Amino acid sequence: MITESELMELSWPGAPNMITEVPGPQVQRWVAESAAYESFTRGGGSLPVVMESGKGVTVKDPDGNLYLDMSAGVAVSSVGRRHPKVLEAIRRQADVIMHTTDITNPKRIELAKKVSGIMPEGLRGRCHTSLLQNGSDAVETAIKFSRAITGRSQIVAFHGAYHGVWCGAVALTTGDNYRHGWGPSIPGVIHVPYAYCYRCAFGKTYPACDVQCGKYVDYVLNTPYTGADDVAAVIIESEQGEGGYVAPPPEFLEMVKAACEKNGCLYVADEVQAGAGRTGKMWAIQHANVAPDMVTWGKGMGGDLPMAGLTYREEFEEALRECSHPSTFAGNAMSCEVSMTNIDLITDPETDLLGHVTKLGKEMRAYLTDAMPQVPCVGEVRGYGLMIGIELVADRATREPLEAACNGEVSMKLLNRGIILAPRGRYGNVFRLMPPLTLPREYAFKALDIMLDVFKEY
Numbered sequence: 001m002i003t004e005s006e007l008m009e010l011s012w013p014g015a016p017n018m019i020t021e022v023p024g025p026q027v028q029r030w031v032a033e034s035a036a037y038e039s040f041t042r043g044g045g046s047l048p049v050v051m052e053s054g055k056g057v058t059v060k061d062p063d064g065n066l067y068l069d070m071s072a073g074v075a076v077s078s079v080g081r082r083h084p085k086v087l088e089a090i091r092r093q094a095d096v097i098m099h100t101t102d103i104t105n106p107k108r109i110e111l112a113k114k115v116s117g118i119m120p121e122g123l124r125g126r127c128h129t130s131l132l133q134n135g136s137d138a139v140e141t142a143i144k145f146s147r148a149i150t151g152r153s154q155i156v157a158f159h160g161a162y163h164g165v166w167c168g169a170v171a172l173t174t175g176d177n178y179r180h181g182w183g184p185s186i187p188g189v190i191h192v193p194y195a196y197c198y199r200c201a202f203g204k205t206y207p208a209c210d211v212q213c214g215k216y217v218d219y220v221l222n223t224p225y226t227g228a229d230d231v232a233a234v235i236i237e238s239e240q241g242e243g244g245y246v247a248p249p250p251e252f253l254e255m256v257k258a259a260c261e262k263n264g265c266l267y268v269a270d271e272v273q274a275g276a277g278r279t280g281k282m283w284a285i286q287h288a289n290v291a292p293d294m295v296t297w298g299k300g301m302g303g304d305l306p307m308a309g310l311t312y313r314e315e316f317e318e319a320l321r322e323c324s325h326p327s328t329f330a331g332n333a334m335s336c337e338v339s340m341t342n343i344d345l346i347t348d349p350e351t352d353l354l355g356h357v358t359k360l361g362k363e364m365r366a367y368l369t370d371a372m373p374q375v376p377c378v379g380e381v382r383g384y385g386l387m388i389g390i391e392l393v394a395d396r397a398t399r400e401p402l403e404a405a406c407n408g409e410v411s412m413k414l415l416n417r418g419i420i421l422a423p424r425g426r427y428g429n430v431f432r433l434m435p436p437l438t439l440p441r442e443y444a445f446k447a448l449d450i451m452l453d454v455f456k457e458y
Contacts, residue, residue, distance in 0.1 A: 011056030016418020122291025136164025160243030214255030244425030245389025
């Protein structure tokens with residue numbers, strides 16, 4: 001297994017190290033200039049941070065502040081920023097070819113073959129991949145392809161879902177900020193409860209609940225007069241991301257798959273955020289006994305360069321028209337080379353990075369759980385691997401969420417202590433730990449101690 005010293009070498013030493021209050025003078029200057037020229041609609045615009053340089057799990061701002069990035073660019077920097085082997089791959093491919101549009105280049109073929117070899121059971125070795133550019137792109141493609149393959153139109157998604165912000169993807173996403181005021185998106189989307197056991201939609205307690213949420217999905221899909229009469233696909237995050245790092249019981253995913261098979265619709269596993277080793281397995285769906293019909297992927301697969309894709313059963317190709325889904329920048333040869341390097345680093349049996357993620361994730365969750373008696377605002381700690389959700393509450397007994405203003409204060413206090421971590425979840429009260437998979441143990445527990453110190457104030 002990769003050693004602690006090898007992991008520490010991938011990042012800058014001495015983090016976190018804060019020189020100024022956040023935002024410092026240089027960051028304020030850059031933020032003001034950004035406001036003058038960039039759209040406010042971008043996701044990270046509200047956080048007063050400017051990332052000027054990065055290495056591994058550490059980043060620096062223009063004022064010289066050194067942070068621990070426990071968000072990894074929203075689970076993108078899977079092997080950390082500027083990994084030596086990734087830099088080597090970029091230099092190597094830059095001397096050959098980069099952009100080829102949809103015209104075939106050797107690297108996109110190599111990547112599609114490599115992706116086929118790491119897919120979950122049911123797809124592995126028997127699939128085709130549409131190479132794309134980002135997660136929303138992959139989900140839009142899944143909607144389009146599912147409809148063509150099945151000849152049906154409706155899509156079932158879940159409460160708390162985040163699948164992107166394009167017109168199709170945002171219809172599946174349930175966050176108010178992404179939907180409200182933008183007008184109607186695509187019709188034919190049905191939302192049902194996810195297995196959010198901490199806040200069960202049915203008021204039950206797992207496992208005595210007998211997984212009522214899974215039974216409800218079967219009821220909606222396979223009972224007359226529910227309105228789900230033309231379902232092409234059920235799209236589901238194997239562990240919810242934006243919804244608050246909600247890790248469902250494995251049997252919930254298995255019940256959803258069984259309901260899909262009974263209905264004749266497709267099971268689409270959205271692994272854009274939970275995939276690429278994030279949960280200690282290559283794909284989060286592998287924590288359950290489910291063979292998906294399609295997998296959307298992105299984020300950590302590309303890391304330092306954009307890469308996403310939709311992988312589906314090979315026999316589906318017969319229902320898709322040739323040249324019906326072009327994408328100008330997809331399959332960029334350099335992005336393909338970097339993605340293959342990331343896959344090799346994640347799956348290398350000698351370094352066993354997935355083993356490191358599993359072991360460290362368990363230790364971190366246990367550390368946080370053990371601290372809960374001294375930190376009353378922590379309601380629940382959950383998740384797989386290095387995809388850990390910490391839900392903050394005003395009252396542990398009633399599970400009343402910590403109010404939005406407090407969550408913002410917590411985020412700023414963490415930032416001033418050198419920890420980059422932003423709240424999300426349905427009430428904006430879940431702090432999501434999604435550091436690079438190359439997080440050293442020393443930095444992991446340094447970050448947790450700082451977080452617990454801040455949480456104790458609430």
